[in-house]
Amino acid sequence: MLTILIAILLPFVGAALIPLLYRRLRRVTHLGWFVLSVPLLLFILLIRYIPQVAKGKTFIHTYEWIPSFNINFTTYLDGLSMIFGLLITGVGSLVILYSIFYLSTKESLHHFYCYLLLFMGAMLGVVFSDNLMVLYTFWELTSVSSFLLIAFWHHRKASRAGAKKAMMITVFGGLSMLAGFLMLYVASNTFSIRDIVANVAVIRDHALFTPALILILLGAFTKSAQFPFHIWLPDAMEAPTPVSAYLHSATMVKAGIYLVARFSPVFGGEAIWFWLVSIIGLVTLFWGSFNAVRQTDLKALLAYSTVSQLGLIMSLFGLGSVGHYYGYAESSIIYTQASFAALFHLVNHSTFKGALFMMVGIVDHEVGTRDIRRLGGLMAIMPVTFTIAVIGSFSMAGLPPFNGFLSKEMFFAAVLAIRDVEAFSIADMGLLFPLIAWVASVFTFVYSMILISRTFLGKLQPEKLDKKLHEAPFGMLISPLILCLFVVGIFFFPNVLGHYILEPAMASIYPTFPTAGELAPHIHAWHGILSPELWMTIAVILIGTILFKTLKKWKPLYRIFSQKYTFNTYYNRLLEMSESGSTKLTRKYMTGNLTHYFIYIYVFFVALIAGYFIWSDAMTFNFDKDSAIESYELILVFVMIFASIWMVFVKGRVTAMLLNGVLGYSVAFFFVIFRAPDLALTQLVVESVTTALFLLCFKYLPDLMPEVPRRSVRWSKALISILVGATVTIVGLAVVHYDRFESVATYFNDSYELAGGSNIVNTILGDFRAFDTMLEVVVLLIAGLGVYTLIKLKPRKEEADHEN
Amino acid sequence: MKINDVILRTVTKAVVFIILTLGIYLFFAGHHAPGGGFIGGLVLASGIVLLYLAYDIETVHKGMPFDFKKVAALGVLLATGTAVGSLFFDVPFLTQTYTYINVPIFGKMGFSTVTIFEAGVALTVVGVVVTIILSISEDE
Numbered sequence: 001m002l003t004i005l006i007a008i009l010l011p012f013v014g015a016a017l018i019p020l021l022y023r024r025l026r027r028v029t030h031l032g033w034f035v036l037s038v039p040l041l042l043f044i045l046l047i048r049y050i051p052q053v054a055k056g057k058t059f060i061h062t063y064e065w066i067p068s069f070n071i072n073f074t075t076y077l078d079g080l081s082m083i084f085g086l087l088i089t090g091v092g093s094l095v096i097l098y099s100i101f102y103l104s105t106k107e108s109l110h111h112f113y114c115y116l117l118l119f120m121g122a123m124l125g126v127v128f129s130d131n132l133m134v135l136y137t138f139w140e141l142t143s144v145s146s147f148l149l150i151a152f153w154h155h156r157k158a159s160r161a162g163a164k165k166a167m168m169i170t171v172f173g174g175l176s177m178l179a180g181f182l183m184l185y186v187a188s189n190t191f192s193i194r195d196i197v198a199n200v201a202v203i204r205d206h207a208l209f210t211p212a213l214i215l216i217l218l219g220a221f222t223k224s225a226q227f228p229f230h231i232w233l234p235d236a237m238e239a240p241t242p243v244s245a246y247l248h249s250a251t252m253v254k255a256g257i258y259l260v261a262r263f264s265p266v267f268g269g270e271a272i273w274f275w276l277v278s279i280i281g282l283v284t285l286f287w288g289s290f291n292a293v294r295q296t297d298l299k300a301l302l303a304y305s306t307v308s309q310l311g312l313i314m315s316l317f318g319l320g321s322v323g324h325y326y327g328y329a330e331s332s333i334i335y336t337q338a339s340f341a342a343l344f345h346l347v348n349h350s351t352f353k354g355a356l357f358m359m360v361g362i363v364d365h366e367v368g369t370r371d372i373r374r375l376g377g378l379m380a381i382m383p384v385t386f387t388i389a390v391i392g393s394f395s396m397a398g399l400p401p402f403n404g405f406l407s408k409e410m411f412f413a414a415v416l417a418i419r420d421v422e423a424f425s426i427a428d429m430g431l432l433f434p435l436i437a438w439v440a441s442v443f444t445f446v447y448s449m450i451l452i453s454r455t456f457l458g459k460l461q462p463e464k465l466d467k468k469l470h471e472a473p474f475g476m477l478i479s480p481l482i483l484c485l486f487v488v489g490i491f492f493f494p495n496v497l498g499h500y501i502l503e504p505a506m507a508s509i510y511p512t513f514p515t516a517g518e519l520a521p522h523i524h525a526w527h528g529i530l531s532p533e534l535w536m537t538i539a540v541i542l543i544g545t546i547l548f549k550t551l552k553k554w555k556p557l558y559r560i561f562s563q564k565y566t567f568n569t570y571y572n573r574l575l576e577m578s579e580s581g582s583t584k585l586t587r588k589y590m591t592g593n594l595t596h597y598f599i600y601i602y603v604f605f606v607a608l609i610a611g612y613f614i615w616s617d618a619m620t621f622n623f624d625k626d627s628a629i630e631s632y633e634l635i636l637v638f639v640m641i642f643a644s645i646w647m648v649f650v651k652g653r654v655t656a657m658l659l660n661g662v663l664g665y666s667v668a669f670f671f672v673i674f675r676a677p678d679l680a681l682t683q684l685v686v687e688s689v690t691t692a693l694f695l696l697c698f699k700y701l702p703d704l705m706p707e708v709p710r711r712s713v714r715w716s717k718a719l720i721s722i723l724v725g726a727t728v729t730i731v732g733l734a735v736v737h738y739d740r741f742e743s744v745a746t747y748f749n750d751s752y753e754l755a756g757g758s759n760i761v762n763t764i765l766g767d768f769r770a771f772d773t774m775l776e777v778v779v780l781l782i783a784g785l786g787v788y789t790l791i792k793l794k795p796r797k798e799e800a801d802h803e804n
Numbered sequence: 805m806k807i808n809d810v811i812l813r814t815v816t817k818a819v820v821f822i823i824l825t826l827g828i829y830l831f832f833a834g835h836h837a838p839g840g841g842f843i844g845g846l847v848l849a850s851g852i853v854l855l856y857l858a859y860d861i862e863t864v865h866k867g868m869p870f871d872f873k874k875v876a877a878l879g880v881l882l883a884t885g886t887a888v889g890s891l892f893f894d895v896p897f898l899t900q901t902y903t904y905i906n907v908p909i910f911g912k913m914g915f916s917t918v919t920i921f922e923a924g925v926a927l928t929v930v931g932v933v934v935t936i937i938l939s940i941s942e943d944e
Contacts, residue, residue, distance in 0.1 A: 063891050063894065064891075064894070064895065064896040064897070065891065065896060065897045066896065066897060067896050073891065677838040678838040678839070678840070678843065681830070681838060681839075681843050681847075682842065682843050682846065685843065685846040685847055685850050686846065688850055689846065689849065689850050689853060689933060689937075692850075692853050692857065692937065693936070693937055693940065696937060696940050696941045697940060755900070755902075755918075756835075756900075756901075756902035756914070756916055756918075757835040757836060757902075757916070757918065758835075758836045759834060759835060759836050759837055759838065759839070759840065761838075761840065762834045762835060762839070762840040762918075762922075765840060765841070765842065765922075765925075766840070766841070766900065766918040766921055766922055767900055767918060770887070770898045770900070770921065771887075771898055773883070773921075773925060774883050774884060774887050774898065774921075777879065777880055777883045777884075777924060777925055777928045778880055778883075778884070780876075780928055780929065780932045781876050781877065781879070781880045781928055781931075781932060783932065784873070784876055784931065784932030784933075784935045784936055785873065785876075785935075787935070787936045787939060787940070788873065788935055788936070788939045791939045791940060791942075792939055792942075
């Protein structure tokens with residue numbers, strides 16, 4: 001089952017190849033054509049697995065990564081990851097195809113596609129990983145790569161601010177999710193999601209179960225822009241439109257949805273899970289749609305609509321978790337249909353929102369503005385774009401014959417069905433669910449209509465536009481048209497999707513339920529004239545139309561919600577406070593004085609090491625077995641003492657450095673005496689190289705200034721240095737007989753059998769503790785590059801003022 | 805100011821080869837005897853630094869036209885690459901292996917993937933040390 005590993009790795013390999021290809025391809029063709037092959041290939045790869053996955057088969061493969069910590073690179077393909085995999089690669093292909101026409105070759109395309117492929121790989125990693133730690137790694141990688149994507153036009157201040165906001169909020173959620181994962185690990189002793197799902201009965205009684213639930217939900221809510229964390233999503237629209245289309249329709253924000261769906265078998269059935277997921281979802285649904293109506297920027301309108309639609313999907317998963325509470329029974333099938341509707345709407349949302357974002361991108365690209373106060377009457381000039389907008393918006397508003405209608409009907413059915421649940425004391429709130437859902441749908445209808453009419457209907461205002469108007473080039477229209485085909489196609493053949501894609505995913509969400517088609521209801525477009533859902537939809541259209549017609553009269557209502565007290569204000573204030581607070585705090589100890597830093601380091605060193613040795617009562621000395629001290633050792637010791645004391649009193653830098661060299665070489669001598677040629681050699685070479693370095697540096701430094709510190713300062717410094725020396729000496733003496741840990745000496749004796757080398761030092765470096773060495777090498781490189789950039793890339797005065 | 809460094813240059817010409825050879829020897833000896841990637845790399849770097857001290861940067865650069873930043877990056881790539889590479893053989897991350905092969909002329913020789921890892925370490929050390937010293941010395 002190498003395919004899934006390839007699926008995760010291929011985008012990363014592609015991203016690594018881009019710098020090489022960019023130079024060759026730059027003049028020949030658009031880089032996007034090459035990049036397009038990556039998701040297209042993966043999409044085809046995945047499609048080939050659909051028949052087998054539809055039969056209930058799952059594919060799993062484990063690569064041992066850090067088995068000693070239970071962390072393995074386990075790839076897992078089941079129905080749920082299949083949906084997301086198809087969305088990521090499918091919409092990804094269309095987005096890249098679209099971007100080829102959207103972004104000119106003058107942009108720094110190699111950066112753009114590199115970030116995009118990184119992001120795609122990270123998303124695939126999230127949905128295909130079975131191991132929680134691996135999932136977390138990819139999760140944070142999506143935060144980082146989306147940060148880079150949102151800040152693509154980094155010369156604009158708004159882009160940087162938006163990227164920072166997205167990163168702050170999603171990483172905050174990611175970290176709390178990590179804590180939740182670790183709690184789950186403590187409770188279940190495994191990082192594998194499948195094993196956790198299988199042992200859920202045991203884990204449920206653990207004390208850490210509920211905290212883990214809340215922390216993991218926090219991760220999902222921040223990523224999926226749920227209320228009140230939704231504030232990052234509208235700002236993320238600062239990204240280039242292809243990116244917005246991708247982030248908002250198929251990827252980033254869907255990661256949180258994925259997490260909720262994936263953990264439904266674990267946490268579903270808990271009252272707190274039900275309430276948090278469904279209520280937060282409904283609030284987000286309402287708040288997003290309510291705020292979308294007031295937006296004047298097309299992209300902002302769509303961003304708020306994404307927030308609201310994500311709330312809808314989230315709340316459906318919350319309602320569906322009731323099915324877990326009841327377990328498998330004839331009566332609980334009706335509740336599982338909420339989860340089915342969630343998955344269905346997930347797919348539908350990806351199709352119509354992707355198309356709508358691309359449509360807005362086209363308008364922006366061809367007309368030069370996204371402000372609906374300046375737009376209008378574009379229908380005659382851009383008929384194809386208008387068609388795309390109508391199909392996308394009608395689907396979003398939940399009108400037939402588009403796929404949004406079907407999932408919206410199922411959503412209404414789910415909120416109506418939930419009134420009959422007797423668990424979790426839902427009955428008291430019964431009417432609240434359908435009411436919020438219905439009101440939010442009315443607003444959804446209103447903003448969908450605004451989207452169409454303000455852009456395409458009404459009077460054209462060419463005097464407010466800077467560009468000459470014409471229809472978009474064909475290439476730009478292909479991708480949204482394909483998505484529109486899906487929007488309509490899914491409406492007429494919903495059960496193809498239901499059977500092959502959604503049904504296996506339902507089996508992943510309800511693993512304890514027998515699956516044979518029971519979990520996946522047959523989707524009807526027509527429920528009969530008496531079904532309450534239909535009447536709810538009709539009412540949405542009626543009231544929505546009235547509200548839309550009288551928009552001017554009631555829009556001032558929004559002024560009640562003062563801009564002073566929005567979540568954005570609180571976010572900004574929090575940011576300002578933490579910035580000024582940390583600056584103040586940092587100024588207190590980062591004085592820029594090297595002596596102070598050394599004092600901190602040494603005081604902490606003494607407190608920790610000496611403190612630990614005293615606290616753990618490890619100060620045992622035993623000189624019986626020590627060998628006798630030879631005379632030449634004594635001589636060396638006296639040389640070192642002499643050199644170190646002299647060093648304190650010298651005036652010149654070079655003298656001090658040479659004395660330091662004497663110390664270093666003497667230590668090397670000791671290594672020779674005690675038969676450690678490796679260490680002696682290292683010490684000698686390091687000493688020589690650092691001496692050369694010092695010589696180079698000292699050329700530029702002024703002479704030592706005669707420093708006359710106060711008496712008290714001098715004494716405290718002396719005290720600290722004596723304490724450090726004493727600590728090191730005592731630790732050195734005591735450690736010989738320290739027996740708190742098991743000796744590692746056996747490893748050294750068996751180094752040849754275990755690692756194939758008889759040089760112990762080297763087997764430690766290259767085998768036993770190779771992870772240290774590997775990271776050490778990376779640190780070394782970073783340090784080297786740090787020195788290089790600090791010295792070489794100092795900005796000149798005029799460049800420093802470049803930031804806007 | 806022109807420094808008279810005839811002695812340094814003459815000595816350097818002879819000594820650098822000895823140092824570089826020692827460095828390479830140390831690198832290969834590392835598996836069973838004192839040596840290894842880190843020390844080997846350091847010795848090589850010290851040889852190169854000696855060259856830079858004796859001659860000027862342009863002259864040395866003509867003889868060794870490497871970008872030492874890239875050398876360091878290549879080293880890191882090798883070290884992490886061997887670590888990741890083990891995954892493709894279905895063994896844990898960072899697993900190393902070794903074997904003995906009979907080579908003509910040299911006889912029985914040990915081959916080990918640790919050598920590649922160590923080569924990465926050595927290249928990083930050389931690259932970073934020379935980069936740091938060069939950039940400090942070139943600073944105006």
